[in-house]
Amino acid sequence: MGTFHFVTLGYSPGVVTCPLYILSKYMAKEMPGGVQKVLIFTPSELREKTLGEFIKESKSIKKPTFFIKNNDVTKRYLHLSIPEIAERVLSEYVDVKEDIEIIYLPDKVNVSRMLPIFAEHFAEHWKHRNNVWVNPAGGTVPMSIAIMFMAQLYAAAGKIYYTYAHPGSERYLIPPDNWKEHFELTMLPIFPTFLHRAYILTLQHVRKARSKEEILSFLRANNEEVDDNRLRWMLLRLESYGYIEKTQRKVVLSSRGQEVLKVIDKIAKLFPRG
Amino acid sequence: MGLQPSPISALIDCLASIVPRGKLDFVELIATSSERCLDSAYLIKFDVEGRLDARVNVHVLSGEDVKSFEDVAEFLKVSGRIIRYYVERGVDVYVSVSGGRKDSVSSLIFLGSLFGAKRAFHIITEGISYLNELWFQVYQHLKGFHRFPQEEKQQKYNAYKDLINEVLHPSKEAVNLVEVPLLPVTNSFRKNIHNVLKGISSGEVSTKSEEIISVLRKMGYVEFKEKTAFLTRLGKLLLDLLEG
Numbered sequence: 001m002g003t004f005h006f007v008t009l010g011y012s013p014g015v016v017t018c019p020l021y022i023l024s025k026y027m028a029k030e031m032p033g034g035v036q037k038v039l040i041f042t043p044s045e046l047r048e049k050t051l052g053e054f055i056k057e058s059k060s061i062k063k064p065t066f067f068i069k070n071n072d073v074t075k076r077y078l079h080l081s082i083p084e085i086a087e088r089v090l091s092e093y094v095d096v097k098e099d100i101e102i103i104y105l106p107d108k109v110n111v112s113r114m115l116p117i118f119a120e121h122f123a124e125h126w127k128h129r130n131n132v133w134v135n136p137a138g139g140t141v142p143m144s145i146a147i148m149f150m151a152q153l154y155a156a157a158g159k160i161y162y163t164y165a166h167p168g169s170e171r172y173l174i175p176p177d178n179w180k181e182h183f184e185l186t187m188l189p190i191f192p193t194f195l196h197r198a199y200i201l202t203l204q205h206v207r208k209a210r211s212k213e214e215i216l217s218f219l220r221a222n223n224e225e226v227d228d229n230r231l232r233w234m235l236l237r238l239e240s241y242g243y244i245e246k247t248q249r250k251v252v253l254s255s256r257g258q259e260v261l262k263v264i265d266k267i268a269k270l271f272p273r274g
Numbered sequence: 275m276g277l278q279p280s281p282i283s284a285l286i287d288c289l290a291s292i293v294p295r296g297k298l299d300f301v302e303l304i305a306t307s308s309e310r311c312l313d314s315a316y317l318i319k320f321d322v323e324g325r326l327d328a329r330v331n332v333h334v335l336s337g338e339d340v341k342s343f344e345d346v347a348e349f350l351k352v353s354g355r356i357i358r359y360y361v362e363r364g365v366d367v368y369v370s371v372s373g374g375r376k377d378s379v380s381s382l383i384f385l386g387s388l389f390g391a392k393r394a395f396h397i398i399t400e401g402i403s404y405l406n407e408l409w410f411q412v413y414q415h416l417k418g419f420h421r422f423p424q425e426e427k428q429q430k431y432n433a434y435k436d437l438i439n440e441v442l443h444p445s446k447e448a449v450n451l452v453e454v455p456l457l458p459v460t461n462s463f464r465k466n467i468h469n470v471l472k473g474i475s476s477g478e479v480s481t482k483s484e485e486i487i488s489v490l491r492k493m494g495y496v497e498f499k500e501k502t503a504f505l506t507r508l509g510k511l512l513l514d515l516l517e518g
Contacts, residue, residue, distance in 0.1 A: 030494075109398055109450075109452075111452065111454065111455070131492065136376060136379075136380055137376045137377075141371060141372070141376070141379055141396055142396060142398075142452065144376050144379055144380065145371065145379065145383065145396065145454050148379075148380055148383050148384075149383070149454075149455050149457065152383075152384075152387065152457050153457060158492060158493065159493055159494045160380060162346075162376060162377045162380065164339075164340075164341035164342070164375070164377070166341075184341050184342045184343075186341075186342065186343045186346055186377065187343070187494050187508050188346065188377060188380050188381065188384070189350070189381075189384055189495075189508060189511060189512050189515075190384060190493065191384060191387060191388050191459050191464075191467070191512075237485075240485070242462065242463075256462055256463070
């Protein structure tokens with residue numbers, strides 16, 4: 001199984017396409033299994049206009065020019081929306097084993113409206129232990145914040161990468177062969193918090209002392225598609241990282257677990273919709 | 275700091291109105307060594323120190339932009355040291371992710387979680403393009419501001435006070451302060467990861483750490499050469515940050 005790429009996209013399709021091309025062509029060793037699937041998260045308003053309409057209406061904005069290698073290909077994409085351009089370029093130039101999925105966000109500013117959508121996709125891939133890499137460079141700052149938050153929540157997932165385009169190189173959809181003169185691709189640190197939502201729910205459940213069987217049935221009820229071995233492993237993990245501890249026949253929160261829940265409660269207040 | 279002062283100064287205004295006792299003690303600005311960024315930073319310093327009872331420190335990075343791994347590493351080390359310094363002394367730290375590039379946004383969220391910043395914020399300013407244009411006009415008269423002696427700073431500030439005010443202090447209705455969630459990294463857990471990284475660095479790895487190591491490997495902090503674990507440059511950076 002290869003790597004799943006979760007990327008945010010605003011008005012610059014190259015922010016998504018260039019790093020994926022560079023990773024798959026020049027840094028394949030660092031990404032075992034190649035690109036399995038790409039999930040592009042983008043504001044729904046970008047679906048509504050083609051590049052041609054966008055250029056026509058945004059008279060104050062300089063006409064964008066897109067290059068593949070060193071060929072101007074702007075005309076070829078005038079009838080497509082920005083997300084469709086990213087999708088088309090990726091399908092033509094990057095070997096993606098499964099597919100490229102565009103996920104439209106209901107909002108580009110309100111973090112709490114975006115989080116559930118990111119959460120749904122991260123959770124799905126976490127369940128299958130997929131290797132997920134995140135590119136938070138496209139779109140608005142709140143979009144980057146939302147995807148980073150989820151990446152850290154599901155931190156065991158993978159890596160964060162960021163691409164800097166030198167001035168004038170933002171126009172590339174696919175970089176020329178001397179890509180290092182145009183781009184800097186950097187891995188960014190992320191701390192492995194191991195605080196997946198299922199763990200948080202479990203910690204909340206263990207606020208009251210429970211038997212191991214009670215916790216397992218709670219986990220089963222909340223993770224229908226996850227097999228029992230995996231659920232037992234999750235429970236062991238919570239114990240081995242010191243979030244919960246056993247006292248005689250019951251499982252209780254450790255002081256670390258309590259400390260974490262206090263912060264989680266604080267975060268939950270920021271996002272009352274859960 | 276990015277190249278425009280508006281998001282940072284507007285955020286400082288908002289923070290000053292929500293912090294306990296209504297008092298910001300210190301503002302730590304991280305700027306690149308680009309002239310425009312430094313001028314923006316020192317204009318904010320001049321303005322804030324003149325209006326609020328707060329000390330503003332400007333920390334200057336060696337590069338003109340945060341673009342390469344080395345730039346990001348320097349940004350992380352400088353910012354990490356500041357956050358850690360205050361948190362260890364029991365001072366509440368508020369992190370701003372407005373201004374700068376997305377790698378800085380990502381880095382500050384990471385550091386805020388890692389070292390226990392109290393809260394993190396982003397600001398959304400309506401009419402930001404207008405403010406940027408206005409700044410472009412005013413800036414023609416303020417080029418080199420960071421190098422001016424104090425007296426000349428005051429003269430320039432007075433001469434363009436109205437325009438500077440408009441750029442630095444958009445109306446309350448035009449700004450929206452957004453709280454950014456920070457995930458918790460507990461002290462004991464941080465120590466645990468720190469010990470594993472130190473163990474790998476010195477070649478002494480406990481077999482109990484196998485699972486953590488496998489996750490650290492997936493995240494790009496550790497690599498294996500013939501069954502021996504080594505820290506990657508990202509892993510060395512994380513260890514450096516944890517060592518302080």
